[in-house]
Amino acid sequence: EIVLTQSPGTLSLSPGERATLSCRASQNVPSSYVAWYQQKPGRAPRLLIYGAFRRATGIPDRFSGSGSGTDFTLTISRLEPEDFAVYYCQQYGSAPLLTFGGGTKVEIK
Amino acid sequence: QLQLQESGPGLVKPSETLSLTCTVSGDSFSSSTDYWGWLRQPPGKSLEWIGSISYSGITYYNPSLKSRATISVDMSKNQFSLNLSSVTAADTAMFYCARLLGGTFSDNWSQGTLVTVSS
Numbered sequence: 131e132i133v134l135t136q137s138p139g140t141l142s143l144s145p146g147e148r149a150t151l152s153c154r155a156s157q158n159v160p161s162s163y164v165a166w167y168q169q170k171p172g173r174a175p176r177l178l179i180y181g182a183f184r185r186a187t188g189i190p191d192r193f194s195g196s197g198s199g200t201d202f203t204l205t206i207s208r209l210e211p212e213d214f215a216v217y218y219c220q221q222y223g224s225a226p227l228l229t230f231g232g233g234t235k236v237e238i239k
Numbered sequence: 240q241l242q243l244q245e246s247g248p249g250l251v252k253p254s255e256t257l258s259l260t261c262t263v264s265g266d267s268f269s270s271s272t273d274y275w276g277w278l279r280q281p282p283g284k285s286l287e288w289i290g291s292i293s294y295s296g297i298t299y300y301n302p303s304l305k306s307r308a309t310i311s312v313d314m315s316k317n318q319f320s321l322n323l324s325s326v327t328a329a330d331t332a333m334f335y336c337a338r339l340l341g342g343t344f345s346d347n348w349s350q351g352t353l354v355t356v357s358s
Contacts, residue, residue: 131302165344167286174335174348175286186346218286222343226274226299228288 132157132221134231142239149206151234153219158199160223166195166204169233170215178217179204206236214238241266243336243349251330251356257323261336261349268317269294274342277310277321279332280351287332291339292319299342326356 133156143149153164162182167175177186179195182202192207206213219231247259261275268275276291290300292310300308304323312319323330333353337345 163343174351175345176348177344177346180344220286220344225341225343226291227301228276228291228339228343230286230288232285 131227132159132224132229134219134221134229136217136219136231136234138234139232140235140237142237143209144239145209145211147209149204149209149213149236151204151206151217151219151236153197153202153204153231155200155202155221158223159202159221162198162202163221163223163225164195164197164202165220165222166193167218167220168213168215169218175218209236241338241347243338243347245334245336245349245352247352247354249352249354251326251354252358253327253356254325257326257330257354257356258320259334259336259352259354260318260320263317263319263338269314271295272341274299274339275312275319276337276339276342276345277308278335278337278345279330280335281329281332289321289323291342293342328356330354331356 135154137152164182166179169175183195216233216235242265251257274291277289290310292298307324309322333351335351336349338347
C-alpha cells in the first residue's frame with residue numbers, strides 16, 4: 131500500500147500570501163497519478179488537481195500542482211478568503227487501490 | 240449535471256450490518272470506463288476509500304476492511320449499494336458515494352451521510 135504523508139499539518143497564512151503544501155509517498159507513484167482535493171467544513175471534497183498538475187474543470191489558475199516520483203506539491207499562488215480549508219492528496223497509481231494523505235489545514239493567520 | 244445521493248439509516252447497532260444506497264441521476268450510469276465508489280471519513284480524520292464497482296459489477300475493496308464490505312449495483316435503478324458487516328464504533332463516519340473516473344480519482348461526490356454506530 132502506498133502511504134501518503136502530508137505536511138505541514140496546519141499552515142497559518144494571510145490572504146494574498148502563497149501557500150505550499152507537500153505530499154510525500156512511501157514509494158514511487160506510477161505516472162504521477164496524484165490528485166488534490168479541497169474540503170470545507172460540512173462539505174464533500176472538491177477535486178482541484180489530477181495527474182499531479184492538471185487542473186480540474188472550473189478550478190482557478192492560482193491553484194497549481196507539481197512533482198513526480200514520491201514528492202508532490204500543491205501551490206496556491208495568492209490565497210483568497212474562500213481558499214481557507216483542508217486539502218488532501220490522493221494517489222491512484224496503485225488503482226484500483228486508492229489511498230489519501232492525512233490532510234493539511236490552511237487557516238487564517 | 241451528475242448528482243449522487245445516499246440513503247440509509249444514520250444509526251446502526253454494534254455487530255450489525257450498515258447498509259447504504261447511492262442513487263445516480265443526471266448522467267450516464269452505464270459508462271464502460273467509470274467506477275462508482277464508497278469512501279468514508281471518521282469525524283476529524285482523513286478520507287478512506289472503501290471500495291469501487293464498475294457498471295458490469297467488477298468490484299475492488301480496501302484490504303483493511305478484512306472482507307466486511309460488499310458493494311453491488313442495480314443498473315435498472317441507477318443505484319449502487321454498500322453493506323458493511325460486523326460494525327463497531329470505529330466505523331462511525333461520514334460516508335460518501337462518488338464517481339471514480341476510470342476507477343482513479345473522483346470528480347463528483349455525494350453530499351455525505353453520517354452513520355453512527357452505537358447501541
